[in-house]
Structures are given as structure tokens and as C-alpha cells.
Amino acid sequence: MQYQRSYKFLIILILFSIVYLMSCESDPVSSKDNLIPEAVLKGVFIVNEGSFSAANASLSYFDSDSGKMYNNVFQSANGEGLGSVANGITIYDTLAFIVINNSDKIEVISVSSFKRVATIHLPSGSSPRNMIILDSTKGYVTNLYTNSCSIIDLTTYQVTGSIPTGTNPEGIIHANSKLYVANSGFGYGNTISVISTSSDQVIDTIQIGDNPISIVKDENENVFVLCSGSYNDWNDPNDDTPGGVWKISSLDETIMDSLVIPGHPSRLCLGANNNGYFIKDSTIAEFDSQNMQIINGSFATGNFYGLDYDPVTKKIFALDPKDYFSQNGEMIIFDESGTEQGRYEVGLIPGTVGFYSK
Numbered sequence: 001m002q003y004q005r006s007y008k009f010l011i012i013l014i015l016f017s018i019v020y021l022m023s024c025e026s027d028p029v030s031s032k033d034n035l036i037p038e039a040v041l042k043g044v045f046i047v048n049e050g051s052f053s054a055a056n057a058s059l060s061y062f063d064s065d066s067g068k069m070y071n072n073v074f075q076s077a078n079g080e081g082l083g084s085v086a087n088g089i090t091i092y093d094t095l096a097f098i099v100i101n102n103s104d105k106i107e108v109i110s111v112s113s114f115k116r117v118a119t120i121h122l123p124s125g126s127s128p129r130n131m132i133i134l135d136s137t138k139g140y141v142t143n144l145y146t147n148s149c150s151i152i153d154l155t156t157y158q159v160t161g162s163i164p165t166g167t168n169p170e171g172i173i174h175a176n177s178k179l180y181v182a183n184s185g186f187g188y189g190n191t192i193s194v195i196s197t198s199s200d201q202v203i204d205t206i207q208i209g210d211n212p213i214s215i216v217k218d219e220n221e222n223v224f225v226l227c228s229g230s231y232n233d234w235n236d237p238n239d240d241t242p243g244g245v246w247k248i249s250s251l252d253e254t255i256m257d258s259l260v261i262p263g264h265p266s267r268l269c270l271g272a273n274n275n276g277y278f279i280k281d282s283t284i285a286e287f288d289s290q291n292m293q294i295i296n297g298s299f300a301t302g303n304f305y306g307l308d309y310d311p312v313t314k315k316i317f318a319l320d321p322k323d324y325f326s327q328n329g330e331m332i333i334f335d336e337s338g339t340e341q342g343r344y345e346v347g348l349i350p351g352t353v354g355f356y357s358k
Helices: 002-026 073-078
Strands: 031-033 042-048 058-063 068-071 086-092 095-100 105-110 116-121 128-135 138-143 148-153 158-164 169-175 178-183 191-196 201-207 212-217 223-227 243-248 255-261 266-270 275-280 283-288 293-301 306-310 315-320 328-334 340-348 350-357
Touching (some): 042 328, 068 340, 095 128, 105 128, 128 169, 138 169, 148 169, 158 201, 178 223, 223 266, 243 275, 275 306, 315 340, 328 350
Parallel strands (some): 031 068
Antiparallel strands (some): 042 350, 058 068, 086 095, 105 116, 128 138, 148 158, 169 178, 178 191, 191 201, 266 275, 283 293
16 A cells, blocks of 8 residues: 555655646746757847956847747857957857957957857957957957057958047947947047048047947938937936947048937937837836837837847847946847837846847
8 A cells, every 4th residue: 555655655656746747847047057059040149247356257148939048158169168258249140249348358259159260369457348340351340448449350360450530439330331329438539530441541530429329320321320428427417428320431531410318328329210218217218219209208118138139030029237336237129019029048247149040
């Protein structure tokens, strides 16, 4: 009798374990550490900065088809971490370029295997921020501390030159055979350096609002710059200057329009149908990039740090860093109406995303 009870209990335990494992496998929001997907066809790379004082930056990958998140994929594929403070990612063809700020380097990986292809070393103290790829042979990266833009030979993965910019350059974009570099000045800059990609020299300087940081372009090669505004005396909010979005023609460098935003907005992206998005306080705001007017000041609410738009899935991807210190962050997906589609655990302080579709 005792044997029968034990046997029945064992059968129940086995059945429960099978059901539990099946439910875990089908969970669309579970994070998978130290694993990589078998094939990368369409997905999102999430760059996690890591803490400023530790070399614990990491890379997460979201498989759009399966709806699964894979964390620590660079370490899993290469047996080591990214380094100290991963600031951005640029994807070109089959390669992803991950800019590691404090480590003064760019890790080049295969988008299909996450394995290292090369490491581009910047001069010590450069503090690289954002990268743009011109073509298969040439790229550029802004350097926060050396007030410059480095020229990268992508056939040798070597730095071949340096272009002086304004103070503390951040965002960079390529439009109409020119580079547009946002010179933040750590809150006290207010210029855009325009660089010819044929001569690699500054050919113009555009004055805009205070603290330009994010820069993007639309399908007509118009350049949009988000200025976060100056804080001046941190203890006195009354002497702050407002932020805003400036729209610049890349044909003649004229300012086409601007949208003044009270407070200090951050991060900027453009979506479909002339819609744009930026982060301000605890909200994502939506604006009309054609008429430069706010459409919805509370498109989504939350603790947002990173923001981008995927033109393939037509979804908005926001990044929540949680407490910025010890908790892993989250990636949150919204549709174009602002309805949340899902949230996924990523690494420590997620800051930027990159989209890939084979």
C-alpha cells in the first residue's frame, strides 16, 4: 500500500514537472542568460551601459519572431564582457559596431553569431560616443573628451584621422554627403558642426538651442536635432534654458523650423507618417515632424532612458533603467497608438537599441 502511494506521488511529480517545463518554454517574456539564438534573422540589439565604475556593460538580443529575449550574448559568444559603459550601436550589413565609451574602443561583431570580428581602439581618453557608417570602407565616431570626430578605415579597423568639432560632441548623422555633429558642450554648447565627407573638413557651423545631444534625419534628408537645454546653476531651476527640436535642411544648412520644449527633453526618434517621439520627464511625447507641433504630450508614461522606432515592425522601443545601480532594466514595446505590447528584462542600464532584418 505504501509502495502504491509513493508510486502515485512520483507519477504526479513527473507530470507536474513536464507541465512546468512546457510553460516555461512557451513564456514569451522570459530572459535567457548565457544563451544565443540559433539563427538571427530579425531582431533588436539592446546595448546595456553597465555601471560607470565597473566594466560590466552587456549586450542583449530580442528575437522578433519568437518573442524571446537573450541576455549577455556578447559574453556568451566571446567568453568576456564588452567593457566599461557601452554607449551605442550601429548596424551595417552583417556587422554591428558597439561603441564602448570608457574603454575607448568599438567592438565589431557578426550580427548572426555575436562573435567578435575586430576591435577598433581609439586614443586613450577619447571617450567615443556615437558612430555612423558611410559605406563598407569608412566610418566616423564622435569623441566626447577630445572634441573631435575620428575617421575609421573599415577595411583595416584602424583610426586614420581626426576632425576637430565643437565641444563635447554627441550625436552624429549623415545626410546629403555631409556629417552633422551635435556639440553638447556638457550643457553649454549650442552648435552643429557640418563636415564634408569628401574632404573630411568642417565646412559650416550652425547655431541652434542649448545642449544638442540627439540627431536623426527623415526620408527627405532633413536633419532633426534634440536640444536638452542648459541647467546653468543646478540649484536654481529658474535660470535653466528650455529644450527643443530643431529642423535643419541638409541642402543649405538653414533652420527650417523648431519646436520649443519647456524643461529638459532627451532622446529623439522619427517614426512613420511624419510622427516623431522624444522623452521628457516620465513621458514619451509624440510630435508632428512636418508642422513641428506636439500631437500627444503623454504618448506613454514610465521611467524612460532610451528610445527608438523600428521601421520594419512599426513599433516604438523604450528602455527603462530602473534604479540605474543594481536592478536589471527593461525593454518596453509600444505600438503606434501608444498601447504597450510587451516588456522584457535586459541588462544593467539599457541605453540604446539597434534593429536588424536579414
